[in-house]
Amino acid sequence: MLSGSKEAIGRFVKWGTLLLLVCLALAYPWLFPNPYLRFVGVMTVMYMGLATSWNLMAGNTGYVSLGHSAFFGVGAYFTGIMIVRFDMPPFAMVAAAGVFVGLFAIVIGWLALRTRDASFVIVTLALVYIMLLLAQGWRGLTGGSSGLSLPRMEGIGREDAHVPFYFAFLILLAVVLFTTWWIGRSKFGMGLVAIRGDEDKAAALGVNTDLYKLIAFVLSAGFTGIGGGIYVYWFSYIEPFFVFSITIGVNMILMALLGGTRSLFGPALGALLLVPGTQYLIGEYGSTQLHVVLTGLLLGAIVMVLPMGIIPSLRSAAAHLWSASSGASSAATCTESDEVAEGVGR
C-alpha cells in the first residue's frame, strides 16, 4: 500500500515537472522577447533535438558517429538548393530533407555499419570531409565556397523572426524525444540495447543486428537532416564550412555525454546547459577561442568525473541513498535471493 502511494507521488512529480517544462518551453519566446535571448533559445532547442537524434543511434547501440555534421549539412543543402534553385515551399522541403537524408543514410549505413567500434567512428568522420569537398567542388549546385543565399521568410517582423524557427525546432525535439521513448519501450529498442551489450549473442537470439542498426542509424540521421533543413532556412545562408564542420557533430556528442547517453532526456539536458553557456562565453569574450578551450576541458572533466553523464549518475546516486536508507544494498539482496533460488533444488 505504502509503496503504491509512493509510486503515485513519484508519477505525479514526474508528469508535473514535464508539464511545467513544456509550458516554459512554449512560453519562452514571450517570456524573453529580447531578440538575442530568442536567438539563444533557438540554438538551444536546435541542439537539444540534434543531441537527442545523435543519441538515438549511439545511446542505444553504442555505435558512436562522429559524422552527424554530414547529415546535418546534407539536410541543410537539400533544403537550401530546393528553395533557391527550384523555388519549392520551405517548410515542406524541411520535412523532405528528413526523407532525403534518411535515404542517404541507408547507403552510408549499409557501408559504414560493416565496421564496429573505432573503425566505425573513423568511417563516419571521413564522411564529413567527403561531403565538405563535394559541397565545395559542385559549384553549379551548391554555389561552392561562396555559398547559397536563401530568401528570408516573408510576412514576419524583424522582432519575431526567430519565433517560427524556435517552434520548428521545438516540434523536432518533441518528435525525436517521443520516437526515442517509444523505441526504448519496444522489442526493437531491447534489441538495440542488446547490440550494445553483445552483438553476436543478440544475433543468436534472432535479432537481425544489421537491420536494427541500420534503422536506428537512418532515423538518427533523418532527424539530424531535418535539423539542418530548419537551420539553413533560419540562417538564410549556407556555405560548406558552416555545416560540414566536425564541431557540430562533436557538440552533439559532448552534450549527450554531459547529460547521459543512457537516458531519454540526458542529451537534451546537456544541450540545455551547454548552448547557453557557450553563447554567453562567445558574447562576453567574443573573438577569443575561450569557449573552445572550455568545451575541451569540460569534455575531459565529464570523462573523469561523470563518465555516465548527469542523469544516470544522479539516478544511481539516488538508488544508493534509497538502498542505504532501507538497510539493504543491492549486493546483499542478490546473495540472499541467490540462496533462495538455489535452495529450491534441495
Next chain:
Amino acid sequence: MTYFSTYSLSRSFGGVRAVNDATVEIEQGKISALIGPNGSGKTTFFNLVTGMITADAGKVLFKGSSIGGLKPHQVALRGVGRTFQITRLFREMTVLENMLVPVRRFGVRELLKDAVGGSEAARAMLWLDRVGLTKLQGEPAANLSYGQQKLLELASLMMSEPELVLLDEPAGGVNPVMIQRISGLVRELNSEGTTFFIVEHNMPLVMDLCDHVVVFDAGIPIAKGTPDVIRDDPKVIEAYLGG
C-alpha cells in the same frame, strides 16, 4: 526425414581441421549429447550449425531444408536456439530486459510492440517464475550468480520459442544443486516438446539425461549410440584416455 543433420561438415583454422567431415544426425523430441575431449571441435560444430562461423564445406539440414550459410539470426528464427559455453548475457540490462531481447517472429508489429508493459513482459514473467528468478527481475544481469546466469540464459532463449536447443556446457562451473535444477528444467522442456543437443563434460549427467550420444575426436565423429553403447565403446575410451 531426419530432423536435424549435418553432412560432411568441415572447417579448418589455419592448418587445424577443427571440424572434419562431420556427418551427424539427431532425432526430434530426444535429448542428444555431443561429447569428446577438449579441443575436439564441439563448440566449433555448434558455431557452424548456428551460422556464427561459416563452413568450408558440407551441409546443415533442419526439418528438410538447408540452414547452412544462413546468418545467426536467420538460424534462430528458423527455430534453432543456442546457449554459450561461457554464459553470455546482456550484463547491463536487467534480468527482465534480458528476457525481452529474443525475437520469435520478425515483423514490424512484433518489433514495435510494447515490450516493457505488454504481453511480452507477461510471457517473460511466466518464464522467470518458472526458473525462480522473479524476485531478481529488476537486477542487472551482471549481479546474478553464475548458476542463475545459466538459468537466465536458458529462460531467455526459451522466449524465442526454439524447437531445437543447443546447450554448450550447461553444467560447466555450476554447483551440484544448480546442475540438478538445470537438468530438471531440460527434462521438463523436453517432455513439452523441445529437442536438445548438448555439449557436456559431466559424464554422469550425460549418461543420466541423454537418449543419444555423439562422440567427437579431433573434429571427427568417431562413435554414436545410446549412453550404454558409448560407455563401452573402445574407440571412445581410447579417445578420452589414449590422448
